Amino acid sequence: MNSHLALTLDSNTIGVPFEKDRSGIGAQRSANGLRIIYVASGSPAADIGLRAGDEIIAIDDHFVDDDYLRRHPAMGSRPSGTAIKLALADGRTFILELRDYF
Numbered sequence: 001m002n003s004h005l006a007l008t009l010d011s012n013t014i015g016v017p018f019e020k021d022r023s024g025i026g027a028q029r030s031a032n033g034l035r036i037i038y039v040a041s042g043s044p045a046a047d048i049g050l051r052a053g054d055e056i057i058a059i060d061d062h063f064v065d066d067d068y069l070r071r072h073p074a075m076g077s078r079p080s081g082t083a084i085k086l087a088l089a090d091g092r093t094f095i096l097e098l099r100d101y102f
Contacts, residue, residue, distance in 0.1 A: 022098035023076035023084075025050065032089060033057040033064035043101050048094050050086075058087035 024043020027034040034056040039045045059075060062068050075084055075098075082098045 019077055020100070021074070021076035022078070022080055022082075022100060023096060024101060025076060027056065029069070030055055040101070044096055044099055048096060050094065050096075055089040056086050057089050058085075060085050061087075 021040075022044065024040035024045035025036055026038030026040075027036050029035075032055060036045075036050060036052055036054045036056065038052060039050050056064055058064060059068070059072070062072075075096075078084070078098055080099045084096045084098065086094045086096055088094070
C-alpha cells in the first residue's frame with residue numbers, strides 16, 4: 001500500500017480564487033427550468049425557504065431555458081450581495097441575496 005501523495009503545482013492558477021457558490025442551491029436541468037435537488041443548511045437559499053423539489057422557472061424575469069443556461073454563469077458564483085429574483089413553478093417568487101455563508 002502506497003502512503004504517499006504527489007501534488008503538482010499549476011503556476012497558471014496561483015492567486016486565482018476558488019470558485020464558490022453563494023446561493024446554497026444544488027440544481028439540475030428539468031423540463032421547465034431547474035429542479036432544486038439540494039439546499040445547503042445555513043445558506044441564503046435555506047434562509048428564504050427554498051427546498052429540494054422546488055422548480056425554478058425564471059431568474060431575474062428570464063425564463064430558464066437552454067439558451068439562458070448557455071449565456072449565464074451559475075447564479076451562485078456572482079458576487080456576494082447580488083440580489084436575484086427567482087420565480088418557481090408553483091407561483092412563489094423569492095429574492096435571493098447571495099453571500100458567503102461558509
